[in-house]
Amino acid sequence: MSSVTKPSKQKRTFLCQDCGHTSPKWDGRCPACGAWGTYAEFSESKSQAVPAAARRPPRIEAVPVIAPLADQPGGDEPRIDCGMGEVDRLLGGGVVPGSVMLLAGDPGIGKSTLLLQIAARVAEAGSKVLYVSGEESGAQVRMRGTRIGAHSPLLLFADETNVDAIVSLLDGERPGLAVVDSVQTLYCERTQSGAGSVAQVRDCAQILLGWAKSRGVPLFLAGHVTKDGNIAGPRLLEHMVDVVLYMDGDELGNYRMLRCTKNRFGSTNDVALLEMRGDGLAEVSDPSAALIAERQPGVPGSAIIVTLEGSRPLLSEVQALTNPSAYSPPRRTANGVDFNRMAMLSAVLSRRSRLALGNQDIMVNVPGGLKVGEPAADLGLALAIASSYLDVPLDPRTVFLGEVGLNGEVRRIPQIERRLAEASRHGFKTAMVPRNSAGRLGEAPGIRVVAVDSLAGAMAECGLSRRTPSPGQEP
């Protein structure tokens, strides 16, 4: 008798869309992750007594059979083309049937857009696709679908957050591809904690994973990450899923970088560049050319660098602007580069090269919304700041490569040949590189190499050693 379920009552919860923290009352700022305006109401019907039988996870037909490894399925089933060449390449040649892929990224970066695009292309190619959204209504998703041109009748939609209901929908429809957006909004009645909590995310993902594996249907899961990327979800999911894709970029810029950090069916460390347009995400086939297309050669404060994104070399522009400060302390802003790195390089320029930057506002920007995290960008960044301060442009056909240390020394960087090849392919004539890396260069790299061992030496090579700042720069 004790297992009789009492009538369920509706429980109101507020869920932080960033980190999955739940609270019984609305708050403007999430107390767990500090994000503003991320609380959304979430209703779950919570039974006061859950029958014991319901607490057990559903049985997924998996019959344990022992057989020689050589007799196991070969895994050579054809992969599914997801209709975007760059994404297929990133996945190692398309989607593997039965695989579970996690697409993680900050809220608003474009996860739902990419997943709906993939769903639409697969449906257009003739497979049934079920897109389940726990975040948005049919009307909202349809609006996005209209923008990106998703019209196939084979693209089915459901708005549902109960994972068991999703599994029965999937079993009823038997699609060729399933998309669940996002994993933080799901809940399982057998898990005794709020939606978005670590336990819920884990259990719901486990149930969907079991379904995908047993039915051989590929599944995309969307997941939010916070700035530190480790609360209530995607980090924990990384161990469970087959493929992890991260989408990042500046939300206000157009470019999105899609990185593959785990892939059981292909190589990792690869990236694809996508561009957010009015009609969804477009592939960028020559990212380097796109990233430097709009630069203005001959303007002070601009330097071209070559960074490595995964194993792919990418050209990009770093811009700096210095201006006498009206306030004390002066303002420093960094877009696309690490703020502390910029502050360190400014200090090195002040101390080692005696540029009087102490009373200057310094703004640094990487146009296009790309995030440059590599120390190899240091030399270009430091020279861009010096170039703006001294009002002397850098040679527009030179690329600048090297890490800068606190003593102003230019230190070696990895994979210099690949970077030089990329620069040469895009018509650059000269590369300024660390002396220690230059010594290791083998064959003539098709580009003139200028080896430097200090920032001061690099500045002298660029005609920046004059310590006469432009008019108005002197205190």
Ligand code: TYD
């Ligand atoms: P979305 O996919 O909803 O992000 P996420 O699922 O990661 O939270 O994308 C949100 C942003 O993308 C939104 O600011 C609008 C923009 N967008 C475009 O610029 N063009 C488009 O065609 C679409 C569909 C969205």
Ligand code: MG
């Ligand atoms: Mg979304």
